[in-house]
Amino acid sequence: MSFDRSIKIAPSILAADFANFGAECEAIEAQGADWVHVDVMDGHFVPNITFGPATCAAIRPHIKGVMDVHLMIAPVDPYIDAFAQAGADVITAHVEAGPHIHRTLQAIRAAGAKAGVALNPGTPAEAVSELMESIDLICVMTVNPGFGGQKFIDMTSKIKALRAMIGDRPIHIEIDGGVDPKTAPSVAQAGADVLVAGSAVFRGGSVSDPAPYGDNIRAIRQAANGTYV
Template identity: 80%
Template sequence: MTDILFDRSVKIAPSILAADFANFGREIEAVEAEGADWIHVDVMDGHFVPNLTFGPAMCKAIRPHIKTVMDVHLMISPVDPYIDAFAEAGADIITAHVEAGPHIHRTLQAIRGAGAKAGLALNPGTPVEVVDYLLDMVDLVCVMTVNPGFGGQKFIHSQVEKVRKLRAMIGDRPIHIEIDGGVDPITAPLVVAAGADALVAGSAVFKGGSVNNPAPYGDNIRAIRAAAAKVL
């Protein structure tokens, strides 16, 4: 696992859901070389969300290719039986949904107990107040700005105010605010101005490039970062 030092600089976390599935290792190496700060892995079970993606074995396979941070987002229910497997696969951050199970406090304890940073994800329809009694248990809160399940969806603007409220609730605690869904150079400044510091981007990073032509990945990452920097 990577030793993650906390800071509030803007992190760009490309989602490999938008990468070439036949070339994950090379895709990861390419986006990291082009400036990615974290690598975001969207795990979906076809039950909690209407899509089916990756499991612990795939995470273990790509771990040697990741030199930055492996940010694993579990869109699965139940979560608890799989925490150890994803931790053993090398996840640095494991994020679970507050909506995915009855005992989220226990889930967060289990994630930290497995040696990973604990993330908590909130769906668009979930009020920010649910994190009130969990803030001392988390290292990251992921605000979903689309409904989870598929890449390429449109950004839900009502979530910007949720980010602003969350930032006020967090205060000086060392907790990242991550945004997942519809992040691009237009929406990134909105959420960064509201207090976010980790931006998951899929199609906005991978569009126009390939493992044999990775330069567009860098252009796309720099465009998002530059847009976000304008509001800092």
């Protein structure tokens, strides 16, 4: 998993057909997805329940590229090894999910995955200022975590602050929530390079008709790169 700051589109399978996860993962990659984003929710840290390590292990053979696992769970630490063994390339934990985020990030790297840290909308950029040497990705939530399809919350100033904090370190800035061709330009200009999109990617398509996935992915990418008409 080499590092670059080009725009990467990471469809969230939270918006996919749950009965066809493997085929959905193959379809979005074939249609241009760079990463596959897996939203793990526990009904405790966030008010929704999705899937766990067994689902990640089941879809891993269907994903050629990066499996990006976003843990919206608390506690996090007891489950890191299971998600790493399930094939997660990136494991992201919330800074708000426990008292020892530094230890959590160390554990993620020790398990062989890239370490991500997520910030809820109400959490300032400064919350990760002491973690820069321990992280590979910062996920900026642009909705309150828990459900797909929510309205985008403008976090431009936070993204800019994080981009300045990162400097030349090989750390991705990921945006999760409400990303579409209308919102992609502002976050990309602020410094984000990984854009998670659920309904904006899967809308209008299906496993049997995946072409709309490609149209949607291209529209978001072009908007982020400033070439969308």
